Amino acid sequence: MPALSNSTAPPPKVLVTGANGFVAMWVVRTLLERGFSVKGQVRSAVKGEHLVRYFKDHEGRFELVVVPDIAEEGAFDAAVMDVSGVIHMASPVSFDVEDPQDLIRPALNGTLGVLKSALKHGRSIQRIVVTASVASIVEDRDTPTVFSEADWNTQAVRDIEANGAAASAMSKYRASKTLAERAAWDFVEEHKSEIGWDLTVINPPMIFGPVIHEVTTPSALNFSAIAWYTCVATPDMGGKPKEFILARRLCWVDVRDVAEAHVRALEKEAAGGKRIIASAGSLCWQEFINTANALPTKHTLPRGFPDDEMPTVAHLLYDATRSKEVLGMSYRTMEETTRDILADYDARGW
Numbered sequence: 001m002p003a004l005s006n007s008t009a010p011p012p013k014v015l016v017t018g019a020n021g022f023v024a025m026w027v028v029r030t031l032l033e034r035g036f037s038v039k040g041q042v043r044s045a046v047k048g049e050h051l052v053r054y055f056k057d058h059e060g061r062f063e064l065v066v067v068p069d070i071a072e073e074g075a076f077d078a079a080v081m082d083v084s085g086v087i088h089m090a091s092p093v094s095f096d097v098e099d100p101q102d103l104i105r106p107a108l109n110g111t112l113g114v115l116k117s118a119l120k121h122g123r124s125i126q127r128i129v130v131t132a133s134v135a136s137i138v139e140d141r142d143t144p145t146v147f148s149e150a151d152w153n154t155q156a157v158r159d160i161e162a163n164g165a166a167a168s169a170m171s172k173y174r175a176s177k178t179l180a181e182r183a184a185w186d187f188v189e190e191h192k193s194e195i196g197w198d199l200t201v202i203n204p205p206m207i208f209g210p211v212i213h214e215v216t217t218p219s220a221l222n223f224s225a226i227a228w229y230t231c232v233a234t235p236d237m238g239g240k241p242k243e244f245i246l247a248r249r250l251c252w253v254d255v256r257d258v259a260e261a262h263v264r265a266l267e268k269e270a271a272g273g274k275r276i277i278a279s280a281g282s283l284c285w286q287e288f289i290n291t292a293n294a295l296p297t298k299h300t301l302p303r304g305f306p307d308d309e310m311p312t313v314a315h316l317l318y319d320a321t322r323s324k325e326v327l328g329m330s331y332r333t334m335e336e337t338t339r340d341i342l343a344d345y346d347a348r349g350w
Helices: 022-033 045-054 101-121 155-166 169-190 223-232 241-248 254-266 285-293 322-327 334-348
Strands: 013-016 037-042 062-066 085-088 127-131 145-147 198-203 204-210 250-253 273-275 281-283 316-317
Touching: 013 022, 022 045, 022 254, 037 045, 037 334, 045 062, 062 204, 085 101, 085 254, 101 127, 101 169, 127 250, 155 169, 155 241, 169 198, 169 285, 198 254, 204 223, 204 254, 223 285, 223 334, 250 316, 254 322, 281 285, 281 316, 285 334
Parallel strands: 013 037, 013 085, 037 062, 085 127, 127 198, 145 316, 198 273, 204 250
Antiparallel strands: 250 281
């Protein structure tokens, strides 16, 4: 499928769902800086006010569209009619639900709703990019493991099937991501003879970086960003134990690199039909703490456990080779991301 090019006149228009979110606003910004036009979807006009102010210099290439309930049948029918690409980012993230369907249903309906609208009304669409997560890839393992795009998280789905509301909070979240992504690929396969577009999925791990969406306090940050604030910029590290701070059981990526990966997924013809992991590497909170303490900041930072040895072998890694080969990605260093987050906090008086 031909990729989108920003060299055409008028420039291609891209629909970004959930446009007021942490990652999505960086995606909108990157698209506009690259020369695309953007239609940003939000749930209410009030939620779009910050975007309109922030992107005021791009008047004429940025417009707002209000879709109050993305899970409603035909919610995106009008929104997809005049766009060349879609980046679907709106999806629930919560670890505080009892019924797993409270996560699974909106994730499924939102994703399938966009694809159904594109099938019926997206005659000019060339590519749809869906934001997924490594949650649909990773499974808990007893030994160090490297996961790739070939892996699927069936573990969480089995937990939900066996235990329902008694399943772990992590399984509920991971199952919602797995089932929504599976449904997207199944939909494309089922309708491949009818659609004029292809699908790319971006799978990031924990996402950190400076904030440009509307946030007034650290407590309003999203899950990954508040985890960074708590562990790296709060003097008591949120009360996290030494074992947690020193562990190397997660991976991370800068929000600006995730945004870049989404935009390149529209631009690169070879990205069509692929899942793509976007990951900068393994995460040890003590390593971030040490990095932060070596940088200038007004913040009172924790020291953590600098005299203790950090594990050199990651219990968990994601193979990001495809992102480098297909998208040409290179990832920001821990120092750059940390410096820019701390500068953002300082500017906000946090």
